[in-house]
Amino acid sequence: MIDFEPTPEQQEDIKAAHAFARDLFRPVSRHYDEHEHDSPDELIDKMWEDRSKGTLALGLDVTAALRIEELCWGDAGLFMCVPGPGLGGAAVFASGTKEQVERFLGSFNEGGPKWGAMAMTESGCGSDTSAITTTAVRDGDHWVLNGEKIFVTWGKRAAENQDSLVVVWATVDKSAGRAGMKSFVVPAGTPGMRVEKLEKKMGIRASDTATLVFDDCRIPFENILGSPEVRKVDKSQTKGFKGAMATFDATRPIVGAMALGVGRAALDFVREALEKEGIKIRYGLRKQKLSALERDLMEMEANYKAARLLTLRALWMMSQLQPNNLESSMAKAKAGLAVTRITQKAVEIMGPLGYSRKHLLEKWMRDAKINDIFEGTGQINMLIVARRVLDFSRDQLK
Amino acid sequence: MISFSPSEEQQMIVTMVKQFANDEMRKIYRECDESGEIPDSVVETAWQLGLVASSMPEECGGFGGEHSAITGALIGEELAWGDLAMAMHILCPALVAYPLLEMGTDAQRKKYLPLLCGEKYKAATSALIEPHFDYDPHSLSTTARADGNDYVLNGDKCLVPLAAEADLLLIYAAADGRSQGFIVEKGAKGLEIGEREENMGIRGLATYGLNLKDCRVPRENRLGGEKAGDFDRILNCSQVGLSAMAIGVARAAFEYSRDYAKERVAFGEPIASRQAIAFMLAEMAIEIDATRLMTWEAAWKLDRKEDVTKEASLVKAYADDMVMMVTDRAVQILGGHGYIREHPVELWLRNGRGFATFDGMAMV
The missing domain is CATH 1.10.540.10 (Acyl-CoA dehydrogenase/oxidase, N-terminal domain)
Structure with missing residues (x-):
C-alpha cells in the first residue's frame, strides 16, 4: 500500500x-x-x-x-x-563476518565517543577506486599496510580516539586489479598509522577531513573483511570490491538525506524572508500568471521533493531486501545536484542577504556542494544509473 | 508507514491495463494519429475493463469499489504509455463521473452517474479551457448568471474532447466570483459545438471549440447544488491525472530511445556506449521516477481528502517540464530517424508539448 x-x-x-x-x-x-x-x-x-x-x-x-x-x-x-560507527561501521556490517561485527562494533556504544572512518580515496585515484596503490602484505599472523589515504571523513577522530577504527582499502595483489582489492580494519592508535594533514575546505568545515599515512602499519591477520583469497579467473567473484560497492548502496541515499537537510534550510530561509516582505507564493496558478520569483521558488521546492522521495524510496527498498543499486544512485545523483542548485539559487534570490556572512545561507551553499561530490560524484552516479537502465557492463559503458 | 508498493489489487489493475495498452493501443496508435480516428472497438474493449465503473457505487450502476486517486494515477500512466489520445478518449467519461461522485448532490448522482456506468461506452466530457493564451481557470471569461430558476451561460471554450458526441457536458464558468461546474445536456439550447479542432498532437482525439449563447440550465444543475463543488479540488485532481499521463508518455519515449541507442551502431559501437547518449538516458530515467513518486504523493493526499493545491501544482509544473525534456531527448537520440514519422518519438514529442495546455482534460 x-x-x-x-x-x-x-x-x-x-x-x-x-x-x-x-x-x-x-x-x-x-x-x-x-x-x-x-x-x-x-x-x-x-x-x-x-x-x-x-x-x-x-x-x-x-x-x-x-x-x-x-x-x-x-x-x-x-x-x-x-x-x-559511521562509514567504517557500514563497511564492517556489509563485508565482515559475524565474529568481526561483534569484535569491532560489539562494544562500540560503551565508554567514550568513538568513530568509524572509511579510507579509500588516494591522491591519484578518486572515483576510480579500483586503482588504489596502498598495499597490504601478509607477514605471518599480520598484514602490513603501506600507503597514503586522503579525504578521510572524520579521519582524525577515528585514527586518534580510543577504540575508534578506520577501514582501509588496499590491494593484496596489484596484478589482480579489482580482485586484489580488500578492506582492513585498523584500530585507532595502531603504530604506523598517523594523521598527516587536515584539509581546509569550502564548506562543512566543522567536519575533519584527514590525510592518513600508513607506514609499515601492522594489524592482525583476522582484521581483513571478507576473504583474503584473490580470485583472478572468475570476474564475478571480485567480492572485496563488491563489498565496497554494496556499502555505497546503503550510504548513498543517506548522503541524499544529508543533502536534503541543507537544501531545506535554504528553502526555509528564503520562504521566511519573503513572508516578512509580505510575498506569498501562489500555488495553483498557471505558469503564465506567476512571477519569475514564484517560478524559481516552486522549481526549487519541486526539486527538493523529487530528491527527497527518491531518497526515501531507495532506503525503503533496502528495508524490503530489494536490490537498490539503481535507485540508490538515482537518489544520490538527484539529491546532490538538486541541493547544489537550490542553495545557489537561494543565494541569488536573496541578493546581498544571501551573499553576506551575517546569515547562514551562504554557508549552506558552500556546505551543499560536497553532496554532489562525496560518496560518488554526480557523474559517477549518473554512470551507474546509465549502466543499470541500459543493462550494460562497465566494459560496454566506460 | 512510508511505503512505495501499490496494493495487490492495484498491481492487478496495472497488469491488466498494461496488457491492454500493449496488445491493443500500441498496434494502432500511429494510424489513429494519421487518420484522426480512434476505432470504437478499442474504446469498447477498454470500457469492458471497468476502469471508471469499478470505482462507482452500486446504486449508481457501478461495481461499488472505492474510488482512489492513486489507482487513477496508475491507470493514467499505463494508458498514456499506450497512447495519449486514446487514453484521453477512453477516460473522457471520468471528467464528469469523478467530480459528480465526489461533489454531486444526491439527485445529480442518481440522475447522471448511471449513464456513465453503463455496459456500453457513452461519451461525456467537460469544458474548462478558453481560447486565450492567458486564460485563467480561477477567473474564467465564460460566465453563469442566475436568472429565476436557471443559470444563463455565455462564453467560448476550446479543447473540449468528444464534445460533438457527448451526452453530458460539465461546463465550467464564473459565477459569484468563482469558477463552478454546470451540467449541460446534449442539444441544450444556446450550446453550439464548433468545428472539430486540428491540434499539433493528440490528433486521434476529437476535440472541439464550443460557444455558449444565453444557454439556460436549471439551477439544480450546478455541480454540488446550493453548496457548489470544490473547484480547486477538481483542478488538483486534474493536475494529478495529467502528471500521471505525462509519466506514461515519457516512459514510452524513454524505453524506445533506450532500446534504439543499444542497437544503433556508430563509430564501431552502440551509441549507448557513449556517455553523451548514456547520460541523457540516465537523467530521463531519474526524472521519470521522480515525477512518478511526486504524483503518487499528491494522489495519496487527495485520497486522504487533504488540501493538495501545493503538491498538485508543483508536480504538474514538474511533469510538464519533464515530459518535454524526455520526449525531446528521445527524438534527439534517434537523430534524423527521430524526425521521421516511421518512428513514434516525434508523436510523443508532439503529445508531450500539450500537457502545459491540457488543464482539466484528465481526472483521477
Missing part, C-alpha cells in the same frame, strides 16, 4: 532531531565554520550522551534518513562530527 506518512515513532524522532539541530547546532554553526579545526568537544560529549537516548542513534534506514535530514538542516558539518 502506497503511503507517505511516517509512523508516530518516526514523527517523534523527527521532532527530537529537529529540536536538537535547532538548539545545539544552529547557535554554534557560524563559529565552527570560521574556526575550522576547532573541535566541538562539549557538543560531541552531548551527542554521544544523546546517542544512547536514541536521538542520534543512526542506522541506514528510512528513520535514519528522516532524522539526518533534520540534523543537517541544523548544520551538515556538525552532523558529521556525530560519533558512531
